[in-house]
Amino acid sequence: MLVKDSVNKQTLQKLKEKLDKGLMPQWAVTDKDIYELERRQIFGKTWQFLGHESELKEPGSYVTRWIASDPVLLVKTNSGEIKAFLNSCTHRGAHLCTADFGKKKTFTCPYHGWSFNLEGELVGVVSGKKVYGEKMIKDEWGLRPIPKVGMYQGLIFASLDHQAMPLEDYLGDMKWYLDILLGRSDGGMEVRGVPQRWTAQANWKMTQENFASDPYHVQTNHRSTVELGISPSDPNFASYGHQIVLGNGHGLSIMTSATGKSPYKYQTLPESMWPMFQRNLSPEQNEIFSNATVFVGGMFPNLAFDSPVHGMEGEMINYLNLRIWRPLGPDKVEVWCWFLIDKAAPEEYKEKAYKSYVGSFGPSGTLEQDDTEVWARIIQVSDALMMEDKELSYNNVNNYLLGEDVFEPVENFPGPGVAYPSTYTDNLARSIQKRWFELISKGLLDEEEDSQ
Amino acid sequence: MSMELQFPNTQVNSELQHEITQFLYHEAYLLDHHMYQEWHDLLTDDIIYRMPLRVTTERRDGSNIVDDMTYFEETKKSLETRVKRLYTKSAWVEDPRTRQRHYITNIMIKPGANSDEYNVRSYFYFKRSRASEHQIEEIIGEREDIIRKVDGQWRIAARTIIPDQTVLTVMNLSMFL
Structure with a gap:
């Protein structure tokens, strides 16, 4: 008999009862069975960010990406369309293209030489009919398309689920805020270079929460950057403004200042x-x-963004940082971090924005360095037996009661969503957890589906 | 971006080779012993300190170094900000302190563009131990420096750090390389 219950209806029911009270049982953060549910029911179902349209400059441009453990080949076809395929040869399944980016007309597998064009069609088979005869229908052996691909304001998303709702419905009210961040300038935004990539000891839910819904950590965790003038000078700068809860586990904080105006x-x-x-x-x-x-803020499940003002030489400068947390297990993420700036911005400003980004976020960022420390500290304790206790005999739940009974939604907020009059609240974190729970428990809690 | 340092490396005498090598070892010592202010003093006022990204590309697509995006894009002033941060009470990532070693090898030197400057290439092997974690983090690569003599003292006038990994397996770059 297993000492620890596997995730069953009963444990899920108890998990839900705790979540409804703003309590997150600590065992669920890094539990291996929960992780397997997440992989299949969240990463296998939701819309996943793959990149920005400016990364695919011309026909034949490609980049390789991952949706959790699924390799993705993202190409711009001759007609300028963006297509995504499983980056795996259809012959023996070998990883087809291992380069990060490039420009090509055909992708040839180094194993037996099958080659595919930008439409994913099988166009070359070594020795062809001599070995496969007349029966082989090449059309049946093209690259397997990622079931759904969509784009919003230059952001390219894909879903492994044929049944996924349309991307625009998925993003919902977040689109209104994405329009501010991505659609404010003629020509939109552009990615500079390529994304920075590194691995961290972290659970993807905690990193997403860290960015999407947790301005409360800024005051302590990033205090050094306020002291040194890298961040806005008011130590409470991250608390002023609103936290906005949107649907589907999306949301953001918009920080202002003590006066309400930046x-x-x-x-x-x-x-x-x-x-x-x-x-x-x-x-x-x-x-x-x-x-x-x-x-x-963040878009469920693992895309987060930050559009702040920072500077390493005293001058505050804005930029847009997009990031995904690619889960590599319950206790490890591969972070992908993109720097973007308005295509229409003056070159001098773009250069300053890039330096401001490198100095503040990414693996060397003076803010992000301290984030990595706390992500790891959550992982370091995650095997504790006391955390596995699913009864409340120990204080084995994390506290999501920030702002509870303190802040009520404001009326007449200019944007969509439910806006709270402070960013120091767990309302958004709880809505992310709610969406997370709906997806991992789908079909496992529902009476009708169980009886079938 | 390559300085095309060719082997054999016979363009500087062994005394100079020794001096510059010792200078780089001294620099590594300061970093490994958290003497960041003293390290910062080794940099010239006009230092350009960069760390471009390594990427995987097919040979036909050329260089596997992306210069447009970096992990460090620093001036003396921005490095001063980074150094000062490490002396605050809330640079949590280095408090408790990590234990670091910079192994600097394969030092190749040739005369630089100015009479008081040398182009110096070295390999680095960086190891870091954090708290009581069993696994030791590491990062490897090479550096291209311009080392300049200023008022009789060696100083670093430029450094480009090129990592070998396209996905870094250090959890952050809180160190200087």
Whole structure:
């Protein structure tokens, strides 16, 4: 008999009871059985971020990406369409293209030489009919397309699920805020170079929460950057503003200042760009954007963004950072971090924005370094037996009661979603957990499905 | 970006080779012993300190180093900010302190663009032990430096750090390389 219960209906029911009270049982964060459910029911079902359209410059451009453990080949076809395939040869399954990016007309497997064009069609079979005869229908052996591919404001997503809801429905009200971050400038945003990649001891849920819904950690964890003038100078800067809970486990915090207006109008972007913002965005979006110091949030399950102001040489500069937490197990993530800036920004500003990013986020970032420390500390204790106790005989639940009974949603917030009048609240974290639970428990708690 | 240092490396005498080698060992000692201010003093005011990204590319697509995106894109001033941070009470990643070793090898030197400068290539092997973790983190690669003599003292005027991994397996880059 197993000492520890596997995840069954009863444990899920208890998990739900705790979550409903704002308590996250610690065992569930890194549990191996839960992780397997996450892999199949979350990463196998939801829309996953693959990259930005500016990374695929011309026909034949490609990048290779991962959806958790599924290798993805993302290409721009001759007609300019973006397509995604399983990056695995259809002959023996070998990893087809191991380069990070490049430009090609055909992809040839180094094993037996089968080759595929940008449409994923099998166009070359070594020795062809001599060995396969007339029976082989090449059309049946093309690369396997990723079931769903979609794009919003230049962000390319895909889903392994044929039944996935349309991307725009999935993003829902988040689109309104993505329009501010990505659609404010003529020509949109552009990725500089390639994403930074590194591995961290971390659980993907905790890193997502760290970015998407937890401004409360900034005050302590990132205090050094306030002391040194890398971050806005008010030690409480991350608390002012609103936390906005959107549907589907998405949401964000929009930080302002003690006065409700940012000292950095339009996040320090040059005044010459403001009329363009006013033209491309609605008055409500402009009101929010012009008064914001930081936008930080996430799209379920593992895409997070940060559009802050930071600077290593005293001057505050804005940029957009997108990141995914690719899970490599319950206790390890591979972080992919993209730097983006408005294509229409002056070159001088773009350069400063890039330096501001490198100094603040990514593996060498003066903020992110301290994040990695705390992600690892959660993992280091995760095997504790006391955390496995599913009864409340020990205090083995994490606290998600920040702001509970303190902050009520505000009325007349200019944007969609449920907005709370402080970023120091766990409302968004709880909505992410709610979505997470719905997906991992799907079919396991439902009476009708169980009886079938 | 390569300085094309060719072997055999006979362009500097053994005394100079020894001096510069000892200078780089001294630098590594300061870093490994958390003497970051003293390390910062070894840099010239106009230092360019960079760490581009390594990527996997097919040979036909050329270089496997991406210069447009980096892990470090630093000036003396931004490095000063990074150094000062390590002396605050809330640079949690280095408090408790990690234990670090910089192994610097394969030092190749040739005269630089100016009479007081030398182009120096070295390999690095960095190991780090954190708290009571059993696994030791590591990162390897090479560095291309410009070492300059300023008022009789060796100084680092430029450094490009090129990692070998495309996906770093150190959990952060809280160190200097």
